[in-house]
Amino acid sequence: MNASPTKEAPGRSAEKTPLASVGRVVVLGAGGGVGSAVVTQLAEQGVPVTAVVRDVSRAKDKLPSREGVQVSLGDVTDSASLTSLLQGAGAVIVATGPSSLKNPFGPYNVDYNGNVNVAKAAANAGLKKIVMVSSIGAEDWLFFLNLFWGILIWKRQGEKAIQSSGVDYTIIRPGGLTNEGSQRAPKGGVVAGPANTYGRAPRIKPTGSILRSQVAALAIEALTNPAASNVILEAVTQEGEPERTAAQVLEDLAAGKLPPRGEE
Template identity: 45%
Template sequence: MMLSRAPKASFAPGARPRAVAPRSNRVRVVRVAATLTDLGEDGKILVAGASGGCGKRVVDVLSSRGVPVRALVRDVSKATSGSGLLAGVGSTTEVVRGDVFQYASLPPALDGCAAVVCCTGASDPRDPLGPFNVDFQGTLNLIAAAKQAGVKHFVLVTSIGADELINPLNLFWGVLFWKKRAEEELQRSGLTYTIVRPGGLKSKLGDGESAGNVVMAAPGTYGFPPRKSGSILRTQVAEVCVAALTEPAAANKVVEVIAEKDAPAKAWADLFSAVNWF
């Protein structure tokens, strides 16, 4: 299938990535909405990958707080009917068709949006181009369209270990490699961003298992041994993404998140403020 790309794509499969200096929020002053209500008054929140595990939960969190949402999916009928993950969404949620593979479908979807939460990711282990197409090129298309639309904040969900070339997950067609390349493109885009790297994703708890509290750390803290690892509920990841939209300390940061049962509960402002990685 031919992909429709944004005008300036920076990589092709096998291309050598160029080094990127991370942007520092100490030298770039940004405006962050004070509340979700303020952000909602500026426009809708586009959730890409809204019919997936994390994306659906981001839609749920925003909708439960009365924030206008535009859920981007490839198949509206499948997502909203029967057992579709977006069946029965609230009145503040608009489900629209769009495909990050097809750049032309993105500007209309972003019209009137104030922010983006990108939860897309390759899902077919049989497709060797999946991570490049979805995690990299698709994200680049969305970044370019978001910049053109003038969105105020772009939240990107990737993964712990994104900066580790020697990681077993890269056997899945370089998935972490391409996630990292997408992170770098977002960092150099000029958009205000937050990159959220969750640990192992869980949809629900096991018998007698505690969800624990969110622990947030600088990039490179978690991953393949000898680094520490951990897991987190998709609902908790969604809460992190939504909090990032209004916390000034989240602007232009990469944060890694897991959940630990013995960790103290902390305010979002404290969690984001404690992460210093530049």
């Protein structure tokens, strides 16, 4: 992998690439909540998708059955399968995570070694873009999620592998993930800040939550929006904030508009 310097996010005047020009998008972790939402939204926009899952029969119930969506068996821990899956694709969205936190080696295998494999395969395949869904707290060793075998420590190492791939990247660190209609569903619009807006101790702002569908929309927008070029962003919903499109969220990020401070 060839290391590439982190670029500054371009301003609002930069020209956005049409989504159709990206080509086929490979979604890793398509059987999960964020991954399946990404596949659904891409399919709704007519983008050809390869939805990569570890169990095809189980995942088909979650994924849209429509033209342009191909469900394929694969695993980020299997570098050979990634080489085949990414061949001829334009971009990859990584929404993977350990299948069980009972396995002490899961975070290392999936969040670190898996993303090392993704970075190498994406570079070798000549992809235009990698979007990785990580987590708020990835640089906070004291974050409670690290009680689960250092999961965020390994996510951060996986982020570094993606950053060093030589492929244009966006790393999205969402807050707590929820679904529409749940009791924990957040209210308000999505806001985003740069790395460590929320996730470092002592935290600048409290962590929050965000819908999986909102994270999916950000991931798709990041495929073509120049404001998302080679950046890490952290995103939550903020009560009282107006609803924004994913494009507007990224424009505000590029303009340096920091999220409002919530209650401590």
